[in-house]
Amino acid sequence: MNMEIQAALDVADETDSFLQITDVIYDKESEMGYDSLTEAEKTVYCIDQLLSEMENGGFVQFIHHEAGARAEETLESLERIKAKETSILLDRLLDMFEDRQVPTDEDERVDLFDQIESEHADEIAELDDRFYDSGENLVELTLLFVQKNLKDFR
Secondary structure, three states: OHHHHHHHHOOOOHHHHHHHHHHHHHHHHHHHOHHHOOHHHHHHHHHHHHHHHHHHHHHHHHHHOHHHHHHHHHHHHHHHOOOHHHHHHHHHHHHOOHHHOOOOOHHHHHHHHHHHHHHHHHHHHHHHHHHHHOOOOHHHHHHHHHHHOHHHOO
């Protein structure tokens, strides 16, 4: 896998490079499960899921889908790639949950977040706006992380 990751890093277009890397990681996750991924691989996996959900509907979409079950891990992933602005935004979102506990069960998580959203809709919308306006390039930060941690991709 390491050679596949290195080859993907050599692709000139950062989006293509990122997609090739995530393809390799998703293949491993599909074959062996999420727990088989290294911390570095989980970092890329979580960042990709965050990006996908944010593109499709913001933080509500993120929490409502599988990615939301890994909200705390996603925050740690953002910190590992040094995505300061997005870390702050996700941290504020997690503060809306009692004791910062985001349920891993999807139905429970969605029901709870629907209640949170009814009380904090404006704040959540503001977090979305700040995410889209931040200009923080999560793809670029992730690629830099991968380059620095290439040995951790197996």
